[in-house]
Amino acid sequence: MKPKKARKLIYFLYIIGFILILLSYKRIMFLPIGVIVAGSSVVPNLLFYKCPHCGKHLGSNGGDFCQYCGKSIDN
Ligand SMILES: [Zn+2]
Numbered sequence: 634m635k636p637k638k639a640r641k642l643i644y645f646l647y648i649i650g651f652i653l654i655l656l657s658y659k660r661i662m663f664l665p666i667g668v669i670v671a672g673s674s675v676v677p678n679l680l681f682y683k684c685p686h687c688g689k690h691l692g693s694n695g696g697d698f699c700q701y702c703g704k705s706i707d708n
Pocket residue numbers: 684685686687688689699700701702703704
């Protein structure tokens with residue numbers, strides 16, 4: 634999986650988890666599900682959100698270039 638795709642997946646899981654946590658005021662069972670969904674975004678983050686060139690983890694980098702080697706993370 635490419636880093637940009639992984640980033641989309643991470644954001645997607647965060648947003649779904651956040652929405653579920655917000656919905657927990659209606660049904661409390663949404664709260665643990667939301668926490669699990671948001672927490673599961675850690676998995677693609679750790680596994681796939683790496684620079685394809687130097688292999689370092691991109692951390693909170695939201696840009697198009699690796700902060701370690703300066704190369705594009707697109708390819
Ligand atoms: Zn790099």
